[in-house]
Amino acid sequence: MSTEAMTERFEMRLSASVLEQVDAWRGRQSDIPSRAEAIRRLIEVGLSASNETQVQLSDGDKLILLMLRDLFKQLKLKDGEIDPDFIAEVIFGGHSWGLKWQYSGIFHGHEDKRAVVSEVVDVLDMWSFLEAAHRKLSKADKARVATEAAPIGKHVQFGGFDGNEESEYGSVGDNYLDSSSGCGVC
Secondary structure (H helix, E strand, O other): OOOOOOOOOOOOOOOOOHHHHHHHHHHHHOOOOHHHHHHHHHHHHHHHHHHHOOOOOOOOHHHHHHHHHHHHHOOOOOOOOHHHHHHHHHHHHOOOHHHHHHHHOOOOOHHHHHHHHHHHHHHHHHHHEEEHEEEEHHHHHHHHHHHHOOOOOOOOOOOOOOOOHHHHHHHHHHHHHHHHHOOOOO
């Protein structure tokens, strides 16, 4: 949020369905902002998104990229996924839009929501603790858990996120598991 003082006031009318959407969005935020604060944040998100149509490279970014290209060529490295000559053509020609087209996997504009990442990590940690504790149980205690926590008590193991309803969670979870070493749920 902007640090500017909020001195301007205006009245706004919303339909019931839009207000429901705002309230639903507020409920998904970790701090559950007021309606006014939620609308301020949504406006800022909308305004910043409309400005992100083109990849912006500062002069320093351009210099660093060109120096990396020269190092790449000097060291005679094998070609990777990024074409250093294409990057140089983009910079020298002023065609920064080409980066977004050529490397859409990098410049896609998506960023995982902090609340989703936090929830995924909490779920995976919880299952890691449950699985580790279950492994330490005696046979008699495992049998008791299997009976009392049926149907999941027999195989205490995280089944993953639902691909239809929780695809965002699954994507974050896959990334988390790929970057974690020694994860109990891996």
